Amino acid sequence: MLTWGTSTTGARPSNGSRAFHLELEEALAAFLGREACHVHSAGYLSVMTSVTSFAQKGDLILADKNLHSCLWDGIRLSHASVERFPHNNPEGLREVLESVSAGVPKMLVVEGVYSMEGHVARLPELLTVAADYDCFTVLDDAHGFGVLGRQGGGTLDHFGVNDKVDLVCGSLSKSLASTGGFVAGWSETIEYLRTHSKQTIFSAAIAPSQAAAAKMALHLMQSEPEHLERLWRNTRRYIAMLKSLGLDTWETATPAVPIVLGTRELAYRFWSALMEKGVFTVMSIAPAVPPGKDLIRTAISSMHTDEQLDRIGDAMAYAVKSI
Ligand SMILES: Cc1ncc(COP(=O)(O)O)c(C=O)c1O
Numbered sequence: 477m478l479t480w481g482t483s484t485t486g487a488r489p490s491n492g493s494r495a496f497h498l499e500l501e502e503a504l505a506a507f508l509g510r511e512a513c514h515v516h517s518a519g520y521l522s523v524m525t526s527v528t529s530f531a532q533k534g535d536l537i538l539a540d541k542n543l544h545s546c547l548w549d550g551i552r553l554s555h556a557s558v559e560r561f562p563h564n565n566p567e568g569l570r571e572v573l574e575s576v577s578a579g580v581p582k583m584l585v586v587e588g589v590y591s592m593e594g595h596v597a598r599l600p601e602l603l604t605v606a607a608d609y610d611c612f613t614v615l616d617d618a619h620g621f622g623v624l625g626r627q628g629g630g631t632l633d634h635f636g637v638n639d640k641v642d643l644v645c646g647s648l649s650k651s652l653a654s655t656g657g658f659v660a661g662w663s664e665t666i667e668y669l670r671t672h673s674k675q676t677i678f679s680a681a682i683a684p685s686q687a688a689a690a691k692m693a694l695h696l697m698q699s700e701p702e703h704l705e706r707l708w709r710n711t712r713r714y715i716a717m718l719k720s721l722g723l724d725t726w727e728t729a730t731p732a733v734p735i736v737l738g739t740r741e742l743a744y745r746f747w748s749a750l751m752e753k754g755v756f757t758v759m760s761i762a763p764a765v766p767p768g769k770d771l772i773r774t775a776i777s778s779m780h781t782d783e784q785l786d787r788i789g790d791a792m793a794y795a796v797k798s799i
Contacts, residue, residue, distance in 0.1 A: 480684035489670070492681030500682075500691045504658050507629065507694060509638050512666035515658050515690075516675065517682045519647025522657030523616045524550035525675035526645040527585055529668070530612060531556040535581045538569060538611065540597075542590055547616055551585065564590070566601035573609045584611040588620030588631030592765065592773070594728025596624065599631060603640040613641045622651020623730060628697050628704050648682075651697065654689035656682040707731060707778040710785060714776045717789045721796050726769070731776040734760075736769055742799050743770040749798040753791035 484492040497515060505513040516522045527550030531537055535556040539547070542563045551558050559576075562568035569584070576582065584606040586597050599615075606613050617630045625633030628651060632638040643665060648656040659669060669676055696703070711731045718725055724736040737743040740761040747759045750772070758773040765771055780788075 477685065482685065483683050484681040486680055487676075487678055488681045489677055494681070494684070496684055496687045496691070497681060500687045500694075501658075503691055503694055505660055507627075507698065508644060508660045509629075509633075510644070510660035511663040513658055513660040514666050514669055514676065515648070515656055515682050515687065517656055517680060517686070519618055519645075519649055519655075519657030520546040520549075521675045521679060522645045522647070522659045523547060523618070524553070525669065525673045526614050526616070526643050526659050527551055527583070528553040528675075529673040530614070530643070530665075531581075531583050535583060536576060537583045537585055538572060538606075539585045540564060540587065540590075542592070543585060543587060544591070544616060544618070547585055547587075556583070563593075564595055564598055564602075566598055566605050569602060570605045570608075573605065573611075576609075582609060582611040584613045586613075586615055588615055588617035589623065589730050589732065591619045591732045592760065593726050593734060594730045594732040595726075596620070596634075596729050597631060599635045599637055603637055607640065614643045614645065615641045616646060617644055618647040618650055619730070619732060621646045622697060622704075623707065627701065648686065648690040652690045652693040654686045654693065656686050656690060703778040707776070710776045710778065710780050713785060714780075714788070717785070718792065721792055723792070723796070726771070733774045733776060734771045735774060736771045737799070738768055738770060740770045743772055745799045746795045747772050749795035750791050753787075753794055755788055755791040 486492040500515055501513040523546040527547060531554040533555040537551050537556045537558045539558055539560050540563055541560040559572045561572050586602060588597055620631030622628040624631050632641055643661040645659040648654040715725055726734045726736050737746050743759050743761055747757055750757050760773050761770040
């Protein structure tokens with residue numbers, strides 16, 4: 477704080493670029509096995525610009541139908557045409573692509589882990605289809621980063637397909653416990669972003685404290701493996717506990733664990749019962765989720781203690797009886 481102050485007060489190309497930005501970008505690029513990286517002051521900006529800066533009118537974007545809002549905003553802003561394919565369904569993607577003429581430039585946009593459902597993207601199959609049709613590929617790994625792969629390297633590392641995706645982007649506000657976002661890829665692609673992306677050129681740079689927090693968290697991810705181990709131990713225990721109570725976790729495979737109740741009334745009653753027992757969750761009802769999938773959102777972290785998980789288990793049992 478004494479060295480850098482609280483804000484750069486400006487955008488990167490004008491008066492915002494500082495050594496701490498470059499250090500964070502180099503550390504992220506090295507960790508992700510990418511040539512270069514750029515950080516923004518919000519994940520929303522990073523993700524939106526990863527799409528909108530690399531597609532334009534006349535292009536076709538293939539989008540998983542369950543994408544996050546920032547990806548839809550990026551798609552809309554690009555003026556490209558868009559075709560949605562069924563969620564996490566490589567066969568559905570291929571079917572859509574079969575009817576597209578070969579000359580149209582194409583972009584595939586998917587997430588690594590879908591936070592509402594906890595689903596891990598079927599990346600190897602999706603990327604095979606993308607390669608068959610020569611699609612530029614953008615992956616938002618906001619929820620896979622820090623969770624999947626070696627040392628939390630993300631969904632690409634988990635599947636060993638890092639070289640098959642052009643751009644990987646995400647948030648610093650989840651596993652890295654800061655705020656901000658990143659885009660990582662080939663040097664030329666990141667240079668293009670730095671010189672052409674409006675979200676990059678006309679928005680103030682990430683603050684020094686945010687960058688420092690993210691850099692330290694990234695260091696801890698790599699030097700203290702016990703946090704990732706504990707995250708998965710907690711997650712396995714939590715999901716097993718929910719299943720033993722007969723709860724529907726929408727086939728989650730990650731620490732983002734939905735509990736599907738099916739109607740808004742049941743979701744509300746379940747949420748209130750947990751609140752009564754001091755357990756905070758977030759309700760998500762249609763149209764935010766498909767009809768019949770009204771749910772409460774929960775997430776497990778490495779910081780949950782065994783005692784807290786016991787208490788959560790008791791509260792869940794109470795909520796099941798209350799509805
Ligand atoms: C999948 C996904 N992408 C991007 C973002 C945006 O990240 P941020 O909150 O850092 O702006 C989020 C945030 O919730 C997200 O869930």
